[in-house]
Amino acid sequence: MTPDLMEAGAERAARASGIHYVSGSTESGGRTADFGRHVTPGEVDVTHGRILYLEDVSVSFDGFKAINKLSLDIAPGELRCIIGPNGAGKTTMMDIITGKTRPDEGTVFFGSTIDLLRHREAEIAQLGIGRKFQKPTVFEHLTVFENLELALKTDKGVRSSMLFRLDSAQSDRLAEVLETIHLADSVSRLAGNLSHGQKQWLEIGMLLMQDPKLLLLDEPVAGMTDEETARTAELFLSLKGKHSLMVVEHDMSFIRTISEIVTVLCDGSVLAQGTLDEVQADERVIEVYLGR
Structure with a gap:
């Protein structure tokens, strides 16, 4: 979706809600990204109806085009599943979003005002994007408990860590996250003694302690038992709406449980998008990915 269409959609939504809409603009390259608004620290402007927006993103490594004119967007609170064959560009796309890889061209916005290509990897994490x-x-x-407590600390120095104490709000937040990730009964257990699935939940909990607006999750149920996979689906569905989630996964049963919209990547660009039933019926997807 182009910025013009993005803006037009926001204008229609605003009018339908009886809200006065102030137009603005965005452009690639020199990029001004204000849309007539200012960035407020700790907030993400989603008045245009998108928390993540990529347009015409490309990157090459040694002549190989890993991402090729990739465009996609995710709505606030959406749980989007990403599928595709190995080498489709799924991991590289996440690397670009989080600042680990810089694209050769294209536009990447977090909300309407934050141009992610202007920020370093550590800054992007602080903006509210968590990656698993x-x-x-x-x-x-x-x-x-100590893992979750550590996730709250902004200064990881030895002295600061020794002096760090949770305040009341942080204690409440930690207790809430423990319940969310199904580990309230394991608060005193060493993380090394947890099952694989429980370790995955704990790491997700560590991200949640920082209250990210967007979570990027790479094959989260790989290696899990059936029970752990089912509980992970419950976890993700409970996070949807409060957070936006991008889930890269190969487990189709898991995807069917959690997904509304599925995006299929192939050769570094979007091949198809729709419900799981729609993309599974797409002949192009069958040929390059599903293989039946």
């Missing part, structure tokens, strides 16, 4: 890799990375020598 496939392999869990928790502190196995610490308890579940």
